[in-house]
Amino acid sequence: MTTSIPMLLLYTFVMAAVTYLIRMLPFVVFRKPIKNRFIKSFLYYVPYAVLGAMTFPAILYSTSHLASAAVGLAVSVILAWFGRGLLTVAVSACAAVYLAEWVMVLL
Amino acid sequence: MQATALGETPRQQFLRGLRDGVPIGLGYLSVSFAFGITAVSRGVPGWIALLISMTNLTSAGQLAGLDLMVIGCAMSEMILTQCVINLRYALMSVSLSQKVDETVRLRDRFLIAFGNTDEVFAVASGQPGKVGRYYLFGLIVAPYIGWSSGTLLGTVASGLLPASVMAALGIAIYGMFVAIVIPPARKSRAVALVLGGAVALACAFRYLPVLNRVSGGFVIIICAVIAASLGAIFAPIPEDSEEDATT
Numbered sequence: 001m002t003t004s005i006p007m008l009l010l011y012t013f014v015m016a017a018v019t020y021l022i023r024m025l026p027f028v029v030f031r032k033p034i035k036n037r038f039i040k041s042f043l044y045y046v047p048y049a050v051l052g053a054m055t056f057p058a059i060l061y062s063t064s065h066l067a068s069a070a071v072g073l074a075v076s077v078i079l080a081w082f083g084r085g086l087l088t089v090a091v092s093a094c095a096a097v098y099l100a101e102w103v104m105v106l107l
Numbered sequence: 108m109q110a111t112a113l114g115e116t117p118r119q120q121f122l123r124g125l126r127d128g129v130p131i132g133l134g135y136l137s138v139s140f141a142f143g144i145t146a147v148s149r150g151v152p153g154w155i156a157l158l159i160s161m162t163n164l165t166s167a168g169q170l171a172g173l174d175l176m177v178i179g180c181a182m183s184e185m186i187l188t189q190c191v192i193n194l195r196y197a198l199m200s201v202s203l204s205q206k207v208d209e210t211v212r213l214r215d216r217f218l219i220a221f222g223n224t225d226e227v228f229a230v231a232s233g234q235p236g237k238v239g240r241y242y243l244f245g246l247i248v249a250p251y252i253g254w255s256s257g258t259l260l261g262t263v264a265s266g267l268l269p270a271s272v273m274a275a276l277g278i279a280i281y282g283m284f285v286a287i288v289i290p291p292a293r294k295s296r297a298v299a300l301v302l303g304g305a306v307a308l309a310c311a312f313r314y315l316p317v318l319n320r321v322s323g324g325f326v327i328i329i330c331a332v333i334a335a336s337l338g339a340i341f342a343p344i345p346e347d348s349e350e351d352a353t354t
Contacts, residue, residue: 001150003179008155011176011185015169016162018189023196024220028213030204037346041339043202045301046331047232048291049338050199051284052305053330054225057313059281064274076282080289086230090130093282098275 068100117241124245131226131246132253134280137273138166139254143261145170149177153262160258164224164251168192195327199228208237215240222247226280233287297342305334 063069075096079089146156292299308330312318
């Protein structure tokens with residue numbers, strides 16, 4: 001790498017500024033409730049749509065094997081279905097993946 | 108000192124946010140750990156990697172920025188790349204602006220916006236009713252610490268945790284997402300369909316030729332906009348309802 005330290009700092013600053021402005025401006029500009037029914041409905045569904053698109057299929061590639069990730073996914077879906085909390089589901093998924101990978105080594 | 112409809116004191120709200128942020132922070136550890144290792148392996152000093160994490164607080168944007176700064180790209184290219192990859196945050200910030208209650212003052216917004224990551228947004232959105240500033244402040248703490256300390260650990264010692272533990276931690280964030288979306292999708296057919304539509308689109312962008320060349324930041328925006336629009340067209344939320352994420 002040939003980039004100098006001052007340049008690295010400048011890049012860091014530019015990245016931080018752009019990222020912050022994108023997050024901050026809409027949050028500061030939209031301070032009143034939006035009335036339009038379509039936009040209200042759209043914004044109501046956005047979190048689920050964003051989460052769905054971010055979670056699957058990416059979850060299948062989040063561990064070292066597809067199979068262990070599938071086990072982790074199954075465990076988290078089952079626990080979430082029965083209404084377990086975020087931490088319980090997340091930790092259980094990790095434990096399931098760890099066990100699954102351990103079993104796979106034995107096989 | 109105002110309490111919410113739940114009758115919680117500010118302190119209780121803060122602690123509830125803090126607790127809800129712990130799984131996010133844990134999940135961030137492994138991701139930022141990997142970022143720290145990657146940065147050092149590309150020749151970026153560890154303290155700059157840490158500075159990037161402490162000022163940017165985003166995974167995809169930082170990784171892309173790292174690649175660009177190492178080759179010494181034009182500043183305009185850096186700005187454009189960051190805009191595209193991080194555009195989804197604009198969508199999330201608009202959505203979150205409708206979710207916060209009147210305790211969130213203008214100056215609080217400047218601070219909360221900094222911590223509005225994908226996961227913080229997801230957890231805040233999953234709360235029933237409105238969210239207040241104490242909850243949001245609490246929610247941001249653990250992710251920020253997790254993201255920064257994970258980067259630091261990654262730069263200091265790449266072999267600190269066994270690979271098997273690192274691999275298992277990689278699913279933490281996704282497990283949390285599943286826990287957020289499944290209960291409301293179980294209650295509401297419309298939410299379930301929006302969720303299913305977004306997943307189907309994400310799969311198409313992953314596995315179909317041509318579509319799989321679209322960059323990750325764009326994919327999330329495209330999938331979310333299409334799925335949420337379809338939901339808004341075919342299942343608009345009732346007029347005049349105090350819309351509540353759990354109903």
